[in-house]
Amino acid sequence: MIPRSASPGSFDALPNPRGGSVRPAELALAEAQLALEQRTNPAASLLRAVHALREAGWLGAQRLADALLLVSPLTAAEPPDESDARGLFAAALNDLRAAIGRHNLRELSCSPSLFAHYHALNALISRHTPGYTVTFEDLALASRPLPPVSFSPQPAQRLAHLRARYERALLPVLRAHSSDGTASAAVAALTRAALDELDACLAELAGPDPYDFWRLASACANSLRVSGHLVGDTDARRFHARCNLALADHARGLPLASRSLVRSTLALLWRDYALFGAAAEDAEPVALLRDYGLTVDWHVAGTQESEALWEEGAAQEPGFGAGLRDARTRELGVLTVNAHAYEDFLQTGDAAIVALGEHARDTSHPDKADPGEALQAGDAAYRLGAAACALGLGHVALLADALGLAWRRRAYAGIATPGGGVPDVGALEQGAEALRAMLHTIAAGVAPPPAGPALAALTRAVEQG
Template structure:
């Protein structure tokens, strides 16, 4: 039996020629894809892939494989059901197989492309089960413990003042659109973001597990990536921080666990995919405190980025031949 290679697809991160590989999972996914394209059962091969990934400790990838396993009978079942499920299932299987072969473990956890597939697959399952909605952090931080995170004690007067400042600056950010609007509108949004950053700085305490320290790092990462204005995830982050500030003002001592996980995943996302530069050291330190790692990667120009990728692909090809 000849297993065809996956077709080229766009990805969210560079390949990692020195990264780990789970060959049994790669082979099982290739077999599953071939079976799917030939309209035969692919569940057994997907189960083997899931077991191999779980044994290797690749837990986010295991979670993705598990949802493929659960949906595979529907994708190969009654034609009226399969016609609806097969396109999404096939696209997810192809992209997942290709991503696994890139040996970039962080991409498998944080890829927006894979998460989009995962959310769609879970929605298809939800039509037949009592599945609950999924969030990005459900996939990115699978099985990762997150410590309790506290609010740094401040006076009621100071908190009331900071909350008023935060709420004044929040509205322009929530109304912003990515890369649209007049120069004046963009300037107003940037000024509002500066004010939110300043409030985070005044709220942050010295504890490594202080929520406002984490929120400050996340806000900085969003601005570095150009995602702070107009994107749904960013708007949700800033709005939820306003609710957290209200909790803080009411004397609640710890941040909600779901908020902490969402903020941590958002902070990690772009650094996991594209690496960090020297000026990102403060944000990387926060990630390290939570047990998350990144690569240090600086690309001064687009040309250097292309050279880095070409070298990585060449190294990967050499590794496959040896």
């Protein structure tokens, strides 16, 4: 991964030059911005944007548009406690419009800038709805299934020793996080040494189960350091503190990590890879992400300068920005797509569906799945999901990723996760048939509906435990 910081206030993710455009949403958001400037109610325009984004399956953008819709009545309010609503609303609306124009669905889900707006808007909503909170993973992992994640069995004495080491190393890291940024070189060196010790503890805790929490946590800690999220980063501080609490849960004999902890850790690991892509040296964390149903793009550029040149060239592509209006396009409901990208997607989809069918025929019983066949089936689903994500077909991408995750769970059936089971073959068949139906609909030039029952069946199959 190119080490760049995904800090709020900047959009560093690459644009998607051949991605689809949700023009009704773009128009509605422009009308909402005009209404705000003219001090009229933007709610009607925002509601149209929400409906269009929901139909396209752009769930991250839809959630932010939902928050804008809920806050919109406050933009006309004058009480002192609402004086900041208009400014927050305007900034969020402006950045959402800009992000939607980049056609990058992973950015819309994982952008720290967009989440900062989402969090600020929901903080306004919470003033009127006590107890209402949102987290980054609510945006990044919206509607995605999550398998049970275990704590690998550890001898009590070894676990107590590692826990003591972790707590000793954690203290200087938390102190450095809370400093004013003027720490001496000696303090910085001490903090780096403490982070090394934390990483070592997490690596020693990791077990062989693909769905072992400490394996996930170790990868997340390494990713945070590689991407520059170190001293002063709130997410890194919270992550390390929550791992200490997870150690206490492990010591008490709990077999599974809490769902909220797993979701937050997974979202942090995925964030920068989703935004910036992965390089050859990132093969291990990318494989781990695929174990959880998440994919990334591979980038060959090795420096920020070469990435910038790529982005500059992408802006000139016929399928990007203003050029999309001049290119040959197809309409799929609210989604306008580049015709060449559409045809490429259909070819990818056909090949993936054929591969899924072949692997499914070789699976006659849930307890007798061949791991190699199951992994290949999962990879076929992931290829379809990545292609759908690139084109802007959010509903297809979500279902394909869920199916890929279910196949991964079958591949690892021989490695026991406490409470975990093998996804039912019926759910896999239902998911594949739903994808096939979606592709036929798209080939006919019609927008595919949400996955609905098929996604629900896969979610139950993945999360059973």
